[in-house]
Each structure stands twice: as structure tokens, then as C-alpha cells.
Amino acid sequence: MENKHLLPSMRGQKVLITGGLGFIGSNLAHKCLELGAEVTIFDCLDPRSGGNLFNVHDIRDSIELCHQDIQDFSSVSHSILNKNVIFNCAASTSHPFSMREPWIDLDVNSRGVVNLLEAIRRFNKQSCFIHIGTSTQLGKLQYDIADEKHPEFPTDIYSANKCVSEKYVLIYAKSYAINTSVIRLSNVFGPRASIHSPDFTFNNYFIGLALQNRDITVYGKGEQLRNVIYVDDAVSAIIMASQNSRANGETFFAVGDEHFSVAQIAEQTVKQMGSGGVKYIEWPKSRKAIEIGDAIISNKKIKEYLGWTPIDNLESGLIKTKAFYEKCLQEYLR
Numbered sequence: 001m002e003n004k005h006l007l008p009s010m011r012g013q014k015v016l017i018t019g020g021l022g023f024i025g026s027n028l029a030h031k032c033l034e035l036g037a038e039v040t041i042f043d044c045l046d047p048r049s050g051g052n053l054f055n056v057h058d059i060r061d062s063i064e065l066c067h068q069d070i071q072d073f074s075s076v077s078h079s080i081l082n083k084n085v086i087f088n089c090a091a092s093t094s095h096p097f098s099m100r101e102p103w104i105d106l107d108v109n110s111r112g113v114v115n116l117l118e119a120i121r122r123f124n125k126q127s128c129f130i131h132i133g134t135s136t137q138l139g140k141l142q143y144d145i146a147d148e149k150h151p152e153f154p155t156d157i158y159s160a161n162k163c164v165s166e167k168y169v170l171i172y173a174k175s176y177a178i179n180t181s182v183i184r185l186s187n188v189f190g191p192r193a194s195i196h197s198p199d200f201t202f203n204n205y206f207i208g209l210a211l212q213n214r215d216i217t218v219y220g221k222g223e224q225l226r227n228v229i230y231v232d233d234a235v236s237a238i239i240m241a242s243q244n245s246r247a248n249g250e251t252f253f254a255v256g257d258e259h260f261s262v263a264q265i266a267e268q269t270v271k272q273m274g275s276g277g278v279k280y281i282e283w284p285k286s287r288k289a290i291e292i293g294d295a296i297i298s299n300k301k302i303k304e305y306l307g308w309t310p311i312d313n314l315e316s317g318l319i320k321t322k323a324f325y326e327k328c329l330q331e332y333l334r
């Protein structure tokens with residue numbers, strides 16, 4: 001029997017998923033539907049993000065889809081009405097893009113979050129708000145293994161705005177007794193990701209290259225260590241936080257149990273996809289400037305508070321990922 005997360009029923013719950021056409025949001029939408037929730041997706045399908053309408057093609061008739069922008073306070077205010085849970089997966093998600101276009105990143109990743117929080121404070125204080133943060137908020141680690149108390153010194157604009165928006169969420173939790181929590185993720189991989197651009201999570205890009213039988217390029221020796229997490233595990237953590245009052249006002253890292261060097265992730269990806277190769281080249285200057293070295297993160301707190309644990313590891317996650325893309329690769333290469 002397949003090992004599965006024991007997730008609570010969401011029958012009768014109305015959920016809003018901002019960024020629900022993207023990688024994590026769409027996997028979350030599938031799982032919430034499976035658990036019985038009524039799902040509304042709020043997404044502007046930003047061409048610079050990983051949104052893809054194909055991500056919901058199989059559930060299109062079961063969801064409400066609002067083509068709207070979190071920068072628009074009145075649309076946000078309308079969409080949160082009568083929702084029990086609001087998952088915020090909308091974001092401008094590219095680190096390099098945030099360095100090229102800092103104002104856009106600021107508007108979406110900080111102002112957009114304030115719009116959601118302020119709308120909830122004014123019009124739906126009973127709801128539960130789950131925000132997604134990132135391990136890159138920490139910047140270069142000051143100690144291993146990093147936990148939620150680790151200081152934050154982000155090295156790029158995206159991570160800085162994720163850092164400040166998380167603080168807005170915690171301020172609203174404390175000052176207005178709004179039921180919120182933050183799940184910080186790191187290197188999520190799996191089905192429905194943006195696998196054709198190096199601008200997003202590196203391990204999904206590696207998967208895309210290998211599936212096209214192209215070489216994966218690793219900068220330097222690829223020795224820096226990273227936690228990775230299969231998307232179903234990330235989704236379970238997000239849902240569990242929304243259904244457990246112990247999560248209120250808390251920040252959690254939801255990361256996999258193991259860590260690997262970037263080179264190991266590349267080699268394992270090639271092995272499991274059964275195609276492509278790995279090529280090692282010198283660091284480009286722009287990437288070296290925002291590189292943070294080893295990043296090993298603890299998942300102890302979320303295990304203790306919410307009883308969450310990752311079920312898939314790198315190998316089993318890659319096997320499932322390959323099975324998914326084999327059926328629809330072209331939909332993810334445009």
C-alpha cells in the first residue's frame with residue numbers, strides 16, 4: 001500500500017488559492033478538491049511566473065477561476081468574502097527577475113500580501129490565512145542546521161520581499177488576532193512546475209533539461225548542499241497548517257529530511273529521468289553574487305507542532321515526477 005499523509009477532510013470548507021495556476025498552488029488545488037473543499041483560484045497568470053492553465057485542465061469544471069491580480073485591493077477584498085481558508089501562493093517567483101525589476105517584485109510580493117491581509121482584517125476576520133515563505137529569506141547561513149530562529153539576511157530582492165511580507169503576516173496575527181501561519185519552503189520539485197526556465201527552482205529546471213535529453217549545467221563543482229522537497233509533501237504541510245490551531249501565528253520550515261549537493265541532485269535527476277547528462281561550468285557573475293553556499297534546514301518544529309513528516313525522498317519524488325511529465329511534457333515546454 002502507498003504511504004500517504006493522513007490529511008483531515010475539508011468537506012464544506014470554501015478555500016481561495018491565490019497563485020492557484022502556478023506550481024504549488026495548482027497541486028494544492030487538486031489536493032483540496034480531493035479532500036472535499038470548494039476551491040476558488042485567484043491568479044493573473046503572470047507570464048513571468050510559473051503559472052500554466054494546463055495545471056488545472058483536469059479540474060477546470062470543479063473550480064471557480066478568477067483571472068485577477070493581488071495588486072488590486074478591490075478584487076482581493078471581493079474574493080476573500082465567505083472563504084474559510086485563504087492560501088497565498090501568488091508571487092513573483094524568480095530571484096533573477098527580482099534583481100532586474102525590483103519594483104515589480106516589491107508590488108507583488110510585499111504590497112500584494114498587505115492587500116490580502118488588510119482585506120481579511122476588514123472583511124473576513126474569521127478566515128484562516130496561510131502564507132508561503134522561502135528558506136532563501138535567511139541568506140547565507142550563520143549556523144547549521146538552520147531553524148525558524150535563524151536570522152534573516154536575504155541576498156536578493158525576491159527573498160527580501162518574502163522576508164518582509166512574512167513579518168506583515170505575523171504582525172496581523174498578533175495585532176488583529178487573525179488566524180495566520182507561514183510555511184517556508186525550499187527547492188520544491190514535482191509535477192506542474194515551470195521546468196523550461198532557469199529563472200525558477202533549479203531542480204525543476206534540471207528535470208526539464210533531462211526530460212528533453214539535454215545536459216544539465218552545474219556551476220562550479222556543485223558542492224553546495226540543499227534540502228529538497230517533493231511537492232505533495234509541501235502541499236500536505238500547507239494543508240495541515242490550515243487545519244490545526246497550533247499553527248496560529250507560527251512560522252514553519254517544511255523541508256525534506258535529507259540534503260544533497262547540487263551535483264548529487266543533478267546526477268540523480270539524470271539517473272531517474274533516464275536521459276541527459278551533467279556538465280560542470282564556471283559560475284556566471286550574476287549568479288555568484290546571490291549564491292548563499294550550503295543551506296541545510298531543520299524540519300523539527302513542524303514535525304513537533306503539526307505531526308507532519310515528508311513521505312517522498314528525492315528518488316521516489318523523481319520517479320513520480322517522470323511519470324507525470326511523460327504524459328504531457330509539451331505542455332510544460334512552451
Ligand SMILES: NC(=O)c1ccc[n+]([C@@H]2O[C@H](COP(=O)([O-])OP(=O)(O)OC[C@H]3O[C@@H](n4cnc5c(N)ncnc54)[C@H](O)[C@@H]3O)[C@@H](O)[C@H]2O)c1
Nearest residue numbers: 019021022023024044045046049050051069070090091188
Ligand atoms: N517552488 C519552490 O521551490 C518554492 C520555494 C520556496 C517558496 N516558494 C513560494 O511558494 C509560492 C508558490 O510558488 P510556485 O513555485 O508555485 O510559483 P509559480 O511561479 O509556479 O506560481 C506563482 C503563481 O502566482 C501567480 N501570480 C503572480 N503574480 C500574481 C499577481 N500579482 N496576482 C495574482 N497571481 C499572481 C502566477 O501567475 C503563478 O500562477 C510562492 O510564494 C513562492 O515564493 C516556492
